[in-house]
Amino acid sequence: MNKKNGLCLSRRQLLLGTGSLALVSLFSPSPIMMAMAKAGMVYEPGSGKWIGTTCNGCTSFCAKQVYIQDGRALHIRGNEHSKVHGTSSCPRQYLALQELYDPDRVRTPMLRTNPEKGRGIDPQFKPISWDEAIKLMADRLMALRERNETHRYVTLRGRYSYLSDLLIKNFTQVLGSPNAITHSALCAEADKLGSFFTEGDWGYRQYDIKDTRYILSFGVDPLSANRQVSYYCSQWGNTLDHAQVAIVDPRFSASAAKADEWLPVVPGQDAALGLALAHQILVDGGWHRPFIGDFKDGQNRFVAGQEVDPEYFDELHSHGLVRWWNLELKEHTPEWAAELSGIEAAQIRRLAKKLADAAPRVQVWRARGVQMQHRGGYTAMALHALNGLLGAIDQEGGVLKWASVPLGEIPSSKKYADEIGQQGLKKEKIDRRGRLEFPALKKGKSGGGVVTNAVAESILTEDPYLPDFVLGYFNNFTFSAPGGQQWEEALKKVPFVAHITTNISEFSWYADLILPAPHFMFERWGIQKTAGNRYTQVSISQPMIKRLGLSVEDECGIPWLIAEELARRGFKDPMRYLITEFKDPETGKEPTNADELALYATKLLTKKLWDPLQYIEGDHFSGWQEFQDKGVWNSKPYSFRKRWSQMKTATKKFEFYSETMKEALEKHAKKHHTDVDQVMEATGYLARGEQAFVPHYEPPFRYGDEKAFPMLFVDHKSRLSREGRSANSFWYQQNLDVDPGARKYADVAKLNPIDAKMLSIEDGDTIRITSIQGSIVCEAALFEGVRPGTVAKAFGQGHWAYGRIASQQFGKIPFGGNNNELLPPVYEQLSGSSAFYGQIGVRVEKV
Incomplete structure (x- = not known):
């Protein structure tokens, strides 16, 4: 399904960096500059102006500056005034230029x-x-x-x-x-659930990668898709000089390619691995005592299979560790997890020791995927509980909260x-x-x-x-x-x-x-915030060129x-x-x-x-004009350990036994004249009793009979996808091969050669993937970087509308297949999140 027709640009012509993501020179030839020259517009270096804006291509919401000359947007860079990412950027920002000048844009109201x-x-x-x-x-x-x-x-x-x-x-x-x-x-509502019911924070996290010693990432690909891709792209090489990185993912991602260790977990079984790590850390005595506390006599009583008397343990800034052990962890040995997760017990023990040795300068990341599955809410809690266990919360080199900013609200x-x-x-x-x-x-x-x-x-x-x-x-x-x-x-x-x-x-x-609609980066006002590098920032978008067509704010x-x-x-x-x-x-x-x-x-x-009269903290401006000119406000640096025993949980502490969850579930049950066990049943969870109040293992729900749908589908994000909106860009199509296993001008599903041989599928074959929800057609790419028994495919292709490049025949025939046509419309119901992950059974056939 290679799509060869249309404009083909060399990589040198694209305003994209190579593997290091370095920015090309402003004055390098670009298709826009060449188009201007063809139209008789004179380009004089230095005669334009950099104007601040925000990239809305993903949830990184990076502050940007756009070079405007003769009413045209020519180039984009990171905003030099940002303390989060500075002038660093990721490839997606440049695709906004083709989005802006896309000939397929809607120019007028249509009926x-x-x-x-x-x-x-x-x-x-x-x-x-x-x-x-x-x-x-x-x-x-x-x-x-x-x-x-x-x-x-x-x-x-x-x-x-x-x-x-x-x-x-x-x-x-x-x-x-x-x-x-x-x-x-x-x-990301299931993501927020995990941190709220452990540390009282319904929000996102930032990671202090400059001072960390160990990163354990469950499904996150920070070089491709996370909240602050620009910053991580610029700092990842430095981080590898002083920290080890382990990536848990069925797919060998761009970040896995730069990691010390890749753990190709069975889809949906991340919680089993996380709970076994917690078990082993406790058995080894590797918890962070300055945050958690210790046994009164200093003797470690966490022994596999044995209950512990809570009276022997004094907790400091956490709540319910011993109850978590007794209710859930004591049986969850590495051997138990190995059978479920596909990760060997010896490797789990080795990983647990590395985490404990590096604590508290460690960070456990979790992606949208691992927790946005039908029973994924407790997975989010279990993986975040590892951060608490290792004392990484609000710690140098650890996991930090997005600091609040003095941003107003739309008037009621x-x-x-x-x-x-x-x-x-x-x-x-x-x-x-x-x-x-x-x-x-x-x-x-x-x-x-x-x-x-x-x-x-x-x-x-x-x-x-x-x-x-x-x-x-x-x-x-x-x-x-x-x-x-x-x-x-x-x-x-x-x-x-x-x-x-x-x-x-x-x-x-x-x-x-x-x-x-006007384009967010260039044609209208807007406000966004993001966090990273120990800072939180607010940046604006502002109209900087004449709007194309008849769009309005x-x-x-x-x-x-x-x-x-x-x-x-x-x-x-x-x-x-x-x-x-x-x-x-x-x-x-x-x-x-x-x-x-x-x-x-x-x-x-x-x-x-x-407003200087209302100044609270962070960057200080003389007034609106200075803020508009710079385009971004930065907070003061992060205050470490300030929230210890001051968290917005029911106990003010980090909760391994979540009194906050207990209170919320009991209120919901009372509202419906029932009990918590009935809430668990109604939301598809198997936990009963007090197990509902601790991070625990829930077996992933499998969609599709294993005989009819023997493989598991892994949905992931492309390094170039601007949330599914970039497929109508030549630059997007020609550079898709920046993702491991992908190829340009194609929509590929990555299969392990072992599976491909059993299915008589060769590299480049057209294949059909079928689930209980639907069926799509795409191209096979044989790639050893996917776990056998799984098929991995990036979201972004499969449009049958959106433009002449995005679709094979506009309005009728898609170019490739849309992943979401395979995913059943189910939920992680405690948060309301849609499920994009877990065990989605599929059948793969050669067309």
Whole structure:
């Protein structure tokens, strides 16, 4: 399936580094510069300007600077003012240039004229004006108000900035709907669950790799996909000079290629390995006593198979270690884990000793994959518990919290909702969060999270109701969610779907109205934050070129346009909210148009960072202009050990026996007039009794009979994937071989030669992969870097829309296969996360 047609650029011509990811010179020839020359535009080195922005290509959210000349974006680099990553970068940033100037971008609002919907059916979109588009949306909203059904308006958020709450949450609230659905449960909610129910932190972590001595990574590929790829790419070589690295992954990743040890674990069995490591560390006496504490007489009583009397142990900054041992760990020997995980017992013992010897300057990473499986919540807790056991929490060389930043919030709109709106806000949310089977325990609150993928099922079953108007923003759930086929069927049922997007995507194909979006990095205001290198930063995006086509500010501008039209029809509360709450914090001026609203909202949310009168910590600015010019604010350096015995858990300590989990589960059970055991049963977990309150082993659920589907599927991220949006770029297609085992202009599934021989499959053969959910066609790549019995494939290809390069035949035939068409739409239900990993059985056949 090699795709050879179209423009082919040499690696030298690409604005990408080699293995070291070094930046090429600004003044090297690039396709954009060559296009400018062909158009007669004169390029003079040094005559342009670097402008600060943020890359939204992944959740690293790196601060960037873009070189602008003659109204064109020519080059991108890391922002020199960032203390997180400095001028370091990863390859993905450059793909944004081709996204910006993609000839397939949506340039004007478009209306569907063919009422029939389906893959391969031409929607027959026709261009319309913004006035017509806004009136269509206002018609739907006013009709809902007339019927007292404002709750049937649903917003769906994909990639975003912190301004998106205006469009998705607050503006939706003033209209009278509780249905502001984010993509978070497709991202990392199970990850946050693991740290919240051990150390009280519902958030991400940063890793102090400069001073670490040992990195143990479960499924994380920090050189390709994690939160701060730019920083890790720049520092990884230095880290290897003073630390050892072990990568636990069924696939030999880019990071595994740079590691000391690769452990090809059986998919879904990471918890078994993690618990056996904890067992062995305790048996060897390798826990970090200054954090954990010790036996009163100094005698180690952790002996395999034997219970320990808690009275003999004095804990310091942790809670429940002995209870964890008695309830779960005492039987979980390396031999027990070896049978499940495929990692030899001797190797587990050796790894446990290395971790203990390096403690507390160690760090145990866990990826979205290992915990975003059907029973993965306790895997997240078990692997994070290793960090606690080794004293790595808030420690030099260890695992650090994302420090809080003095960033403001979008002003509340609840008081602007009238009586009709207040009635709508009382309705159950469309994703069914908080039901017995969907606790969605964000920060321990029943129903506090989101169950993104459940919306499709809710629509199909009309439970709790059928939406009338769905507005999607930079989301493509038909492509990015497990079992995306159900979204295609669901969207057919919704009477009116609007989609804000840069390119017509698979979601757009089912829309009635398409609204062109500006590109986040170059054409609009936005705010993001990230952490790394012991700092947290906030960076902005700002309009730096004339917008292509007729796009408007999306997160702020579209609410403004809708509010204007609603006010003309007598419904003035939305506009009253915008002009009252979003005044310019420097002048007090009310916004008079969409662009001013976006600017004022950006200034309002960042005011505590740039206003010298409100200075709290970190970088000190003279005012808004200096902050805008630099584009990034940095916090003060991280304060180590400050949270020891000051954590936001029920005991204020690191919890191996989670009183925080116990409290949350009991409250959820009480809400549904039942007990915790019934909650466990409803959410698919096997634990009963007190085992539910400790990190424990849950056997992975296997999807597909082993006889019919003998192999296990491993979904992973490409080094070049900008969250599935980069496939319409020549630079992306030509450089896919930066991933081990991949090849350019192809969509490959990597098979171990042992399996390939049994299946009579040769390298380059076209193959079909089938699961209980669906079937895809792609190309076989024989690669010894995948565990026998598994097939590994990067997410990103398989578009049948999104552009002429991304698809084989736009609107009809995909280029390769979409991984999510193989994954069943199931969940880690305690958090609401969708399951992308575990034991997904597949059958592989030569076509």
